[in-house]
Amino acid sequence: MKNQLFKVSLLAMLVTITSACTFDGDDGAVGATGATGAVGPAGADGADGIDGIDGIDGEDGAPGTNGNSAVYTVHFTNLTYNQPMSPAAVILHEPGYHAFTDGEVASVGIEMLAEAADPVMLISEASASANYLDSTTTSGGTNPRSTSSTATLIVPDLDVDNLRLSFASMLGNTNDGFTGLNAMDVSSMTVGQSTSFMAPTWDAGTEANLESASTVPGPAASAAGGGGAAAGFNAARDDLFDRVHFHRGIVSNANVTDASLEGLSTSVLDESHRWNNPTAKITITRTR
């Protein structure tokens, strides 16, 4: 708008100067005032105004109460090359509970976990113990060379100073092999503290290690036309000794034809299913 006014006044000045420069003869009558010039084009719009300042953040809410509970998360990495692992049973407890004991007969819960990849009964057995605090399972299976989902457990603050972690997960391409932790001491962890354990592999002793399509539930047996639930839990205890012991590893069908003849021709497992301990890295973190 200012621009437009300025242009109009400039035009008026020019008209004045022109009329002041005439000398010949008498001045004639003042001519009629010329028509008003056309209005000039509209000027450009002005710049936008500056945004207003944001309002001040509201105040933080009051801290929630934790009910005097400590919270832990547990996850694990499957360290094997080709053994998928079952949903894991994760149990926090006080000293006195044992999911299994070397050289003793396995519970049916351990048998279900180690033969059928099912942690539910083991958790149910644990919860019946007087020393039980909390338990859960990791969500779904955990593939070889990968990390599991995270499980969260809550125990009373009072029990933090004398706490044990037990853990079990089946190696899927075995008859009754499982990796685990047996009452590891995780007492007096501070909030934010993490501890890791490298876990070996046990044989539940509840099933002969035939390595066959009809006795191994995992994908190696499925590929050979067996596997699955039908090859999972079998109540018969047909291992050499019905005792939990350290797993000797699988034989596999490798080296069936070389001079060593050490391969097991009836095995549906191959060299890729072998492992060396440890088979799992388990990490517990206290988060509250």
Add this chain to the structure above:
Amino acid sequence: MKLTKLASAAILAMAASGSANAVVVDVEITNLTHAQTFTPRLVIAHDATYDAFEPGQDASTALAWLAEAGVIDDAQNADSSGQNFEAELGPVDTDNGANTWHRFGGTLGPSASLSYPFDTMDKPYLSLLTMLVPTNDAFAGLDSIEIPTTPGTYSYTLHAYDAGTELNDEINSTRTDVVEAGTGNALGGYGLPGVAGVGASPVPLGDGGTGVGALIENGELEDGTDGPVHIHRGILGDTSLTGGASDLDSTAHRWLNPVARVTITVPAS
């Protein structure tokens, strides 16, 4: 809660002041295997921001160089320049902020021990890596242990990991009847199939195997991967020098974990 936080802050402050004096620790390593030789050892002192390897995570190119060829720095192999641990970590024997490192040279045979002084330059964690030969890409790893500060002797056992950067074909890399698929390159070393370090083996390797984790097809061997990093499933081997699946010897080259012991001695100050 507030009390706990104050207490842990106090502990941190004490730890910080306690490590203010640079400590030269003694690092001893013992090869616990029957017939696997260790390549030169990479020893790294570092802070929490650095991780040379992690099970379940893919190996870095630097780790692939170490695990497939035993190479840590440019001086060992100029072709590794820009890709090796020297490139990943910074100059040797220098306080690189997040780390300081040294290559302890020479090979370490089965049942042998060596010890060396190592200046940790106040870094809180220690990692140690060394390749096992003859293998495709196996390495023994000490994974970020907290460096002890109280004078004394501390012992750790190391597992053999598979870097996952090369299929475990278990094929003798001195063989001339087999080449890398696609390129026709000779076997052995970084980025090539075949087991490295054949010459270090105290027992002979075969030369007629058909392949284990990868099979020879028409005289060619694939250079595939089998990662991420995991615990090595061990050597299969066989007992035939002229046939079978593997060129490694099942009666000699196998191992069970642990494969090494590291003993750290913190001197009295």
